[in-house]
Amino acid sequence: MSNTNKKMNKVLLEKSVLIDKINGLSDKEIGEKYNINLRKIEQIITKEKGINVSNINSPKKIRKFSPKDFQLENNTVWSFKSRGNWATHNGNYRGNWSPFIPRNIILRYSKENDLVLDYFCGSGTTAVECKLLNRNFIGIDINEKAIELAKENLNFEYLFGGNVDLRVGDARNLSFLEDSSVDLICSHPPYSNIINYTYDNEHDLSHLDTEKFLNEIKKVADESYRVLKDEKFCAILIGDMRKSKFVVPLGFWTIEKYLQSGFKIKEIIIKRQHNCKTTGFWYNNSIKYNFLLLAHEYLVVFQKTDRMNSFDEEKNIADLSFSVIDDIYLESTSVWIANSSSYLDNAISNLVKRYSNNFCIYNINYNKTATLVIYLLDKKFDEFINDIQQINNNCIVAILCNDNRLVNGLVRSEPIFVEQKLRNNEYLKIKEIIILSLDTINEMGSIENLNINHKYLLIYQKVK
Numbered sequence: 001m002s003n004t005n006k007k008m009n010k011v012l013l014e015k016s017v018l019i020d021k022i023n024g025l026s027d028k029e030i031g032e033k034y035n036i037n038l039r040k041i042e043q044i045i046t047k048e049k050g051i052n053v054s055n056i057n058s059p060k061k062i063r064k065f066s067p068k069d070f071q072l073e074n075n076t077v078w079s080f081k082s083r084g085n086w087a088t089h090n091g092n093y094r095g096n097w098s099p100f101i102p103r104n105i106i107l108r109y110s111k112e113n114d115l116v117l118d119y120f121c122g123s124g125t126t127a128v129e130c131k132l133l134n135r136n137f138i139g140i141d142i143n144e145k146a147i148e149l150a151k152e153n154l155n156f157e158y159l160f161g162g163n164v165d166l167r168v169g170d171a172r173n174l175s176f177l178e179d180s181s182v183d184l185i186c187s188h189p190p191y192s193n194i195i196n197y198t199y200d201n202e203h204d205l206s207h208l209d210t211e212k213f214l215n216e217i218k219k220v221a222d223e224s225y226r227v228l229k230d231e232k233f234c235a236i237l238i239g240d241m242r243k244s245k246f247v248v249p250l251g252f253w254t255i256e257k258y259l260q261s262g263f264k265i266k267e268i269i270i271k272r273q274h275n276c277k278t279t280g281f282w283y284n285n286s287i288k289y290n291f292l293l294l295a296h297e298y299l300v301v302f303q304k305t306d307r308m309n310s311f312d313e314e315k316n317i318a319d320l321s322f323s324v325i326d327d328i329y330l331e332s333t334s335v336w337i338a339n340s341s342s343y344l345d346n347a348i349s350n351l352v353k354r355y356s357n358n359f360c361i362y363n364i365n366y367n368k369t370a371t372l373v374i375y376l377l378d379k380k381f382d383e384f385i386n387d388i389q390q391i392n393n394n395c396i397v398a399i400l401c402n403d404n405r406l407v408n409g410l411v412r413s414e415p416i417f418v419e420q421k422l423r424n425n426e427y428l429k430i431k432e433i434i435i436l437s438l439d440t441i442n443e444m445g446s447i448e449n450l451n452i453n454h455k456y457l458l459i460y461q462k463v464k
């Protein structure tokens with residue numbers, strides 16, 4: 001086919017896709033009709049419309065201004081069955097976050113008339129919540145079309161006495177804001193090359209590879225620290241990625257950048273994602289190719305405070321007992337739900353079923369010929385790293401660890417510490433980050449702190 005013909009075909013394809021979109025065909029139908037994937041459809045729309053939206057027709061009428069029976073979250077695992085469609089909220093802007101997230105953050109960490117900043121404003125979900133909850137708001141986004149959409153979404157009658165300032169700008173440069181002038185930052189970064197928000201805007205961080213993304217997000221973190229008032233909070237939502245059968249812990253690496261800017265961790269909240277299939281094709285593939293579907297993101301609440309992450313919890317590992325359950329349900333995603341009293345049995349049984357029944361618990365019956373070594377993180381971490389050099393190639397090493405609440409109310413995160421320590425280890429490569437989500441029948445968070453009801457299993461593979 002000549003180049004002119006190829007060009008004509010491309011133009012024709014783009015036009016046809018747009019017409020079908022306007023006529024209301026679903027992405028699946030369009031994909032099948034032209035034999036193209038979702039990413040290609042997104043690309044065509046972003047190129048033509050300047051914005052990555054799933055629906056290019058006009059928005060629907062407002063039915064209600066707040067979610068029914070809303071209750072503030074008290075635990076560290078958040079799971080919203082529906083994304084929320086009050087006021088002008090809808091899932092049209094790809095990658096926008098559920099309004100339940102900014103609503104919870106705004107209510108917990110700010111008060112009326114405070115100034116809230118979202119420097120990755122997108123379609124204005126945080127802005128709409130600020131209008132509904134009577135907070136002043138500054139929203140910036142690199143894409144002028146996103147700012148236009150945010151303005152459209154804010155265009156509804158509501159008793160609101162505050163200010164909203166929406167502008168095109170770059171999150172890495174907040175020079176229009178004075179030092180210590182913002183009460184709360186609440187934002188959802190475009191994480192590295194997962195969804196592209198613009199077709200070819202060179203300042204759009206979603207076009208960057210992981211390393212460049214982390215360098216640039218550090219600049220955002222520095223600016224966040226500068227503009228935030230002392231003792232106030234900065235909440236960001238970030239997830240991991242997968243490269244073939246290994247997880248890329250982008251969430252932890254991003255958290256690290258904010259810590260380097262001076263922030264402390266107030267909460268790490270696990271936001272469950274419900275778009276993961278736990279049956280059929282994906283379930284079978286997760287077993288066949290031995291990987292877990294990513295089903296969580298981290299909503300990290302940082303605090304600008306001088307308090308230190310100092311107190312270290314003593315653990316008594318020797319007291320732990322467990323038993324392996326034979327007919328356990330095999331988990332296929334990165335979030336494993338369990339009962340607080342039986343989570344260890346569940347976790348160990350699942351590890352055994354997925355990886356190997358030739359296993360040992362490092363703290364109890366270490367055996368270097370085992371092909372699955374489970375380590376319940378304790379004070380002997382350095383000894384463990386030395387010992388683990390002797391196990392066989394391809395062995396799986398699973399490390400159970402926690403986020404611990406310190407006496408001063410901050411959080412000390414063991415998994416971030418472990419990942420940092422092992423990042424450049426020549427023998428171990430991180431394979432999965434699993435969240436154990438525990439039920440919380442008798443425990444409630446307080447006004448000050450959420451109740452921590454999750455643990456982590458970091459899965460490494462011995463590669464040398």
Ligand SMILES: C[S@@+](CC[C@H](N)C(=O)[O-])C[C@H]1O[C@@H](n2cnc3c(N)ncnc32)[C@H](O)[C@@H]1O
Nearest residue numbers: 096097120122123125141142170171197204205
């Ligand atoms: C995950 S989306 C935010 C979605 C938003 N929370 C919502 O609900 O609509 C990330 C946004 O960051 C924007 N963005 C990318 N690079 C940026 C930059 N350097 N400065 C500001 N915004 C940027 C993208 O255009 C996109 O709208």
